[in-house]
Amino acid sequence: MKFGAHDALIVVDLQYGFMPGGHLPVPGGDEVVPIVNRIARQFENVVLTQDWHPAGHWSFASTHPGRKPYDIVPMAYGDQVLWPDHCVQGTHDAEFHADLDIPWAQLIIRKGYHIAVDSYSAFHAADRKTPTGLASYLRERSIGRVFVCGLATDFCVAWTALDGRAAGFDVTVIEDACRGIDVAGSLDKAWADMAAAGVERHSSAALGV
Ligand code: VGL
Numbered sequence: 001m002k003f004g005a006h007d008a009l010i011v012v013d014l015q016y017g018f019m020p021g022g023h024l025p026v027p028g029g030d031e032v033v034p035i036v037n038r039i040a041r042q043f044e045n046v047v048l049t050q051d052w053h054p055a056g057h058w059s060f061a062s063t064h065p066g067r068k069p070y071d072i073v074p075m076a077y078g079d080q081v082l083w084p085d086h087c088v089q090g091t092h093d094a095e096f097h098a099d100l101d102i103p104w105a106q107l108i109i110r111k112g113y114h115i116a117v118d119s120y121s122a123f124h125a126a127d128r129k130t131p132t133g134l135a136s137y138l139r140e141r142s143i144g145r146v147f148v149c150g151l152a153t154d155f156c157v158a159w160t161a162l163d164g165r166a167a168g169f170d171v172t173v174i175e176d177a178c179r180g181i182d183v184a185g186s187l188d189k190a191w192a193d194m195a196a197a198g199v200e201r202h203s204s205a206a207l208g209v
């Protein structure tokens with residue numbers, strides 16, 4: 001497949017926090033860095049996302065006395081998985097992996113900076129209302145197809161893909177360039193939700209990248 005001016009690659013959260021040794025490690029998370037570097041070379045338009053929480057963020061289990069990571073609690077906007085403290089603004093955990101090598105990336109979307117609302121998706125906070133501005137940015141640049149890769153498949157990648165579809169973009173997840181967390185069946189559910197929404201799922205080999 002050829003990629004051009006109307007295509008964008010969205011690289012989700014390739015930060016130390018999601019790598020082995022990070023505060024919210026995704027198994028095999030570091031394996032996708034060289035794969036994403038290779039794929040990105042085919043895209044002139046690349047957007048990076050960066051999970052970017054203030055200390056004391058409400059998605060952190062440590063903020064809720066008596067709770068532990070991976071508990072699920074109701075919040076005003078729906079059920080929230082509680083996480084270990086991760087990707088706190090300005091910390092090493094929040095930095096991009098040093099081997100990520102896409103200097104021509106054009107935009108970095110930071111998300112999760114509202115203290116009381118999580119934001120898995122690059123398009124909207126978890127309240128499904130507060131936009132990041134990404135949909136308008138892509139539309140203004142006449143981008144119609146987005147390709148999503150990164151971490152984690154079942155949270156930030158899936159929510160980004162689903163919101164991208166809801167915003168009217170053609171969306172493909174490049175599956176070998178993602179890794180999942182899998183909390184309480186979240187990985188199977190994410191793939192099922194994405195399929196039902198019309199998100200395409202391909203390997204980089206099938207896309208010829
Ligand atoms: C993510 C959980 C919490 C992700 C971010 O990048 O998938 N998951 N914050």
Ligand code: ZN
Nearest residue numbers: 051086087112
């Ligand atoms: Zn987070």
